[in-house]
Amino acid sequence: MEDFKNYSKDLKEILDYIPDGNPVISVYLRVDNSKILRQDYITSLNSMITEAKSNIEGNANIDKVQRRNLSDLLEKIKRYINDVFRPESAKTVIIYADRLGLWKVIRLSLNLKSKIIIDPKPHTQNLRTLLKNYKVYGVLLLDKEKAQIYSLYMGEVNEYLAALISEVPPKVNYRSQLAYKEKNLLSRIEEKLHQFFKIINERTFELFKDRRFDSLILAGRKEIIPQFENYLHSYLQQIHIGNIYAEPDSPLGDIKEKANKVIVQHETALKNAIIDKLINEYFPGGMGVLGIKATINALNLEQAKTIIYDINFKHDGYVCNSCTYLTVEQEETCPYCDSKLTYYSDIVDEIIEDALKQGCEVVDVENNERLIKAGSIGAVLRYKF
Ligand SMILES: [Zn+2]
Structure with missing residues (x-):
């Protein structure tokens, strides 16, 4: 975005x-x-x-x-x-x-x-890049009478986007009043709910078109959400990542906490998919690298598009004092600028900083077994060698 x-x-x-x-x-x-x-x-x-x-x-x-x-x-x-x-x-x-x-x-x-x-x-150099990696999640908390939409950004409630209240049906004319009499109370309530859900869907879709959020979470009572799901616009269905069950008057903190669990699950699934693609497809095809040496090499050549790493991974190495050259080998001086290299007991931070400076997307994962076995770090490349 x-x-x-x-x-x-x-x-x-x-x-x-x-x-x-x-x-x-x-x-x-x-x-x-x-x-x-x-x-x-x-x-x-x-x-x-x-x-x-x-x-x-x-x-x-x-x-x-x-x-x-x-x-x-x-x-x-x-x-x-x-x-x-x-x-x-x-x-x-x-x-x-x-x-x-x-x-x-x-x-x-x-x-x-x-x-x-x-x-x-x-x-803020890195912050700008970093923020692009974060998605905005819309949370729609709905009930039969009212609905609220707000956005979550970086795990926090960012802003209220809309509040909707079901309107009392307009005064009916004589003929439709007769028609109402034909219906029982239940169907009138259903009609009202039907209209309200249509309005919620339209308003939510407008906010999405306005790019106020990237993904959608529905929140509400167990019996209401499946009913409302039938009303969701097909574009909203595609970005609908999960539901949370909540009372209409649940405290915002509870909703946030539950929404964050759905978000973590969703993002973990996405990250696992990226790792699978890197290992199964990009790496064998030459569009990806695995392990610290190859990843550093890709960064030194400004070839990396996405860096994927395990947040618990540590590795020692050397960093050039004047340019951003990184290496795990002990070398006399920087091959690019001849400056002195400094030893770091952990250069993973430096790798991430360098990646952010280059505008790479950075994907941090924890405890993905496939990535750990493949060297705990890797990169998707912009182009092949
Ligand atoms: Zn240098």
């Missing part, structure tokens, strides 16, 4: 930021609570802040007043992470701050490398 209208307001502000001459602090902090202890990410933040402060001191482009402001802001970020922030489902938190009051906290459900960058504008 090319347009930015589905991004949350905060993200849009960051992506549209116009530099005003003031340095902006961008903090990326990995906080995945399934892997990292709170104490560890706080320690990691503290050491990054110490390093950032010493870089600021040595930077001739930053004046004395700016220096003090940046230092105060870094302390504010430290206090925020210590006293206020809780990771919950976030894997990476990004904080943008500047002297003129810019303060944005963005939670991502993807692991990114921790870093602090101080630049004239927010550091």
